[in-house]
Amino acid sequence: MEKRKEPPSPGHSGILIKRQRGEAVPSTEIAISSGGNDRGQLIRTIQRTSGLEAPIISLSGAHTSEILSCRFDPTGQNIAACGADRSVSLWRTYPPNTNYGLLPNLHKAAILDLQWSLTSPMLYTVSADKTIGSRRIRAHSGVINSLDRVVAGGSELLATGADDGKVKVWKSDEKESIADWDLGCPVTSVCWSPDGAQIYAGALDNVIHVYDLRKQEVVMALRGHTDIPSSLSVSPSGNYLLSPSFSSNTIVWDIRPFSPSPSRIHRVLQGAPAGFENTLSRAAWSQEDGGKRVAVGGADRTVTIWDVESTRVLYKLPGHKGTVTSVDFHPKEPIILTGSTDATMLLGEIERSI
Template sequence: MDNKRRAPSPPSTSSAVTKRARQDSSGPPANNQIAISSGADAGKALVRSVKRTSSLDAPIVSLAGAHSAEILSCRFDPTGQNVAACSADRGISLWRTYPPNTNYALLTTIHKAPVLDIQWSLTRPELFSCSADKVVAVTDLTTGTRTRRWRGHTGVVNTIDRAIAGGTELVASGSDDGYVCIWDGDEKDAVIELAVGSPVTAVCWSGDGTQLFVGGLDNVISVFDLRREQIVYSLPGHTDTIASLALSPSHNHLLSTSFDSTVIIHDIRPFSSSPTRVHRTLYGAPAGNENALLRGAWSRTGEGWVGVGGADRTVTIWEVDSGKVVYKLPGHKGTVMAVDFHPKEPIVLTGSKDATMLLGELDNT
């Protein structure tokens, strides 16, 4: 494979901030004693007992060394065993979530320009990606080779999402050309093209795959009914470009981020009691002046928390019901571009303009 970098027995490219003894991941996390301050007399070191809540090797794990430029999107696979990240350096990296956190592949020939977004397939060992080269690609993860290149856009492709609809996995892509294309893995050309009228920066499927939420430079989220191929309603609330969209685990709420530095939780149930459908507006994650597409996420082991990165180099996690900030997580040296939550354990994944990712253990999600 000319586009896949491997080493026979690669050393771990991750660095654990706080090491602990390896334990059986099938058992409950243990309390660990950690020296947080020590002097010349080792017997007088300050020791704390830290309750562990995940199977990570340490409470914070750094994934670094694969990319030379900012990470634009990073996501856990559906099992939580692997992490994929894409970068402005045109590469896509694959990592092990659990020790030894190996960077076991670096794909450098899938795209010819910065890779802006990625999604794991829900049905096959494949990865979907989109790029500034105007292409949506499908990569076979068993071989590391590109198996399909979808050419339908005439502008930069900013965002993708996938869903199962009628037993078929469909991929939606949004572009600066003002169109959303719907792709079927067995077809060469787009099966549906939706004219939005302004550059598209965020797309998100509904739970049943019959509707598509689309955000862009017009500051409004348009909801398309794919059976009729038309807008059925809109979600207002933001005053600047929509940066990302994410569906809640119950499929009842939609998270949106924006250049206006607000995060809005929209009520998308068929019979919402709110005329505007704004369930909650959250503050605390500054978007900055970089016009970056900051990608937010829902905790997937429950619907209580959402997380978004910011230009202040931190990740903000809110409790949705109260609107309170429950975590403000530092650690990166640049704007935090992407956030994702582990599907089974209380672990948050973050990617930054500093070209690194962090895996962080949370108390509860």
């Protein structure tokens, strides 16, 4: 038999190679056609960018209803998801992508948000039952919609926002809040500044309120949304704030101390429809490239990824059968995690940023 020639390197994307049946297909090649009576099959080489087993992986079977939040842990090795079925599922990011843990009935109502601890192998959850799940603390008098954590002053601090109109600050090892701030209307989203000095809170008045923890007062109000902000996320640099909203507009705010823009609106991104369900969509910044890209899920069952500076849509990623409620970027590789009302998650490999 004639000696088979070596295939081109994976960098030559788009080249077709014919292989005899029974030959192993390298991880950088995908079979794109195979005839029943043909002796061979066509293979297209692609450039892989991550350690995932395949470019797209489905994580399903753990939840029985909507997934409302899903996040990578700080190492990128593990994934946690929570949802309307009151449970939290734990998964391996890399092969085998096993569901190695399920915490059922963790709360008495839907679990709306979760965060991995930055200092220990612990998860924090908040629920419609008005409690923080890590310690079963009845934290608010209304549904708790959002949670964030930060390490500041040698302690891990939590911030929670709820329908009772309050934002509360907690030390991770204490059962009483150390700060309490009343916005006067339901709070839909909270997040910390990287240094733990300020809290950003989105509310039913369509405004993002900025509270200084040291001064114990509101120091700024970001106005520009025409409907309720559904989540908040600070960029890896700490210079920008991402906020999708029920109006289907996503705003990137300039939160540097001396912004050149009086309105502090840096970019307005369009392409991710919020839909009529008014789902609190969890958006995210890319991590491995320093925040050049952002992602927001939509009611059109896709995830939209933009280049922030050009506002160009880079990806419209399909695959879900319901509204995409939560997205997160891997901390070290170009991988995006998505959760949906269809009770499944998808891991997707994307190209590295230029």
